[in-house]
Amino acid sequence: MTQTETAPATNMESIHQSPGVMLYSRIRTSPFFHASRHPKPLLYSVYNHTYHPRVYGDPVEEYWHLLNAVTLWDVGVEKQVEITGPDAFTFTNMLVPRDLNKCKIEQCKYVFITNHDGGILNDPVLLRLDQNHFWISLADSDILLWAWGVAHNSGLDVTIREADVAPVQVQGPKSKEVMVDLFGASILDVPYYHLTHRELAGMDVVVSRTGYTSELGYEIYVKNAGRDAPKLWDTVLEAGEPHGLKAIGPCHIRRIEGGILALGADMWFDTNPFEIGMGYDWMVDLNQEADFIGKAALKRIKAEGVSRTLAGVEIGGDQLGSYIDGSMINFFPVFAKGNRRQIGNVTSACYSPRLEKNIGYAMVPIEHADLGTELEVETPAGRTSAVVVPKPFIDPEKEIPKQ
Numbered sequence: 332m333t334q335t336e337t338a339p340a341t342n343m344e345s346i347h348q349s350p351g352v353m354l355y356s357r358i359r360t361s362p363f364f365h366a367s368r369h370p371k372p373l374l375y376s377v378y379n380h381t382y383h384p385r386v387y388g389d390p391v392e393e394y395w396h397l398l399n400a401v402t403l404w405d406v407g408v409e410k411q412v413e414i415t416g417p418d419a420f421t422f423t424n425m426l427v428p429r430d431l432n433k434c435k436i437e438q439c440k441y442v443f444i445t446n447h448d449g450g451i452l453n454d455p456v457l458l459r460l461d462q463n464h465f466w467i468s469l470a471d472s473d474i475l476l477w478a479w480g481v482a483h484n485s486g487l488d489v490t491i492r493e494a495d496v497a498p499v500q501v502q503g504p505k506s507k508e509v510m511v512d513l514f515g516a517s518i519l520d521v522p523y524y525h526l527t528h529r530e531l532a533g534m535d536v537v538v539s540r541t542g543y544t545s546e547l548g549y550e551i552y553v554k555n556a557g558r559d560a561p562k563l564w565d566t567v568l569e570a571g572e573p574h575g576l577k578a579i580g581p582c583h584i585r586r587i588e589g590g591i592l593a594l595g596a597d598m599w600f601d602t603n604p605f606e607i608g609m610g611y612d613w614m615v616d617l618n619q620e621a622d623f624i625g626k627a628a629l630k631r632i633k634a635e636g637v638s639r640t641l642a643g644v645e646i647g648g649d650q651l652g653s654y655i656d657g658s659m660i661n662f663f664p665v666f667a668k669g670n671r672r673q674i675g676n677v678t679s680a681c682y683s684p685r686l687e688k689n690i691g692y693a694m695v696p697i698e699h700a701d702l703g704t705e706l707e708v709e710t711p712a713g714r715t716s717a718v719v720v721p722k723p724f725i726d727p728e729k730e731i732p733k734q
Contacts, residue, residue: 545589
């Protein structure tokens with residue numbers, strides 16, 4: 332468009348405000364796709380090139396059910412990059428800034444996968460099933476391709492594939508009761524961020540004390556998922572019925588409250604761990620012997636400091652939505668108070684029903700990130716005030732999921 336041209340006016344009445352997602356063969360279906368359509372989901376998104384049920388009902392009602400009861404999520408979109416072979420430990424330790432010498436067999440770790448510039452390519456949960464057997468339970472990016480590329484000409488003896496494995500999440504304060512009914516009381520002996528191998532109704536599964544909620548919860552990874560995923564879904568639904576279990580989509584209100592960040596929103600390939608406030612020595616171990624990808628860049632970034640950071644913000648004005656209800660199609664621009672120049676973006680935001688306020692995360696310059704700093708945010712309802720506050724907003728010590 333030239334400087335003399337103008338864009339045509341938009342007739343809002345002609346815009347379909349809630350377009351559907353077309354179902355066709357180019358986008359993958361998870362092993363739970365048909366089973367998790369009972370009950371019928373209202374909204375899908377696409378995650379790891381795969382349809383993902385996101386909303387089954389009112390997102391706020393789903394939020395309260397997660398907080399007060401127990402929920403079941405189809406997270407078969409969390410593809411499992413499986414790494415095996417004699418050099419699997421050495422190779423996997425190259426991919427992540429955490430020192431995997433500190434990850435025991437049958438332990439899980441939240442990790443970053445970084446590129447040569449220190450940017451975050453993915454933030455998966457890593458499961459160590461054996462000495463040289465790992466699953467990387469992916470967020471939404473093509474790490475299978477990255478791992479193949481890193482392995483090429485590396486001289487390491489590894490096998491890398493997408494395993495026929497798919498997880499569901501059982502989350503909420505009553506998740507223990509459901510899991511005991513499924514696996515017996517011994518399942519309660521699995522510590523937070525550890526895993527166990529189990530058999531369930533003839534299915535081979537791995538159970539971990541992990542989840543995307545900051546609530547008490549578990550994930551069940553079914554092997555031979557192409558065959559057994561529908562059976563697992565129905566088995567969990569049946570066991571959960573006496574406890575009021577409901578199928579819902581991932582609850583973004585709760586993950587924003589709890590400080591769980593979303594790849595593609597709060598961080599991306601051009602964002603490093605120090606910018607999002609997760610450059611802890613145990614998360615980015617720059618003193619370990621392994622020369623992981625991005626180590627030199629992250630050493631330099633730590634020494635020089637960062638110019639921007641992800642801050643917690645409370646946002647004034649009208650109530651925002653639930654983040655997954657179409658209320659935040661794009662980032663919200665952030666401005667210094669009384670200034671017309673944009674300085675950053677709100678990357679995730681929602682209205683918290685129990686805090687009774689709008690909350691979110693904003694990537695802003697360091698000089699605007701001190702607690703109490705007043706900002707302005709352009710929301711769909713117009714410009715409104717905001718203030719920098721501590722994050723996470725609820726349970727900063729993660730006591731709830733550890734109970």
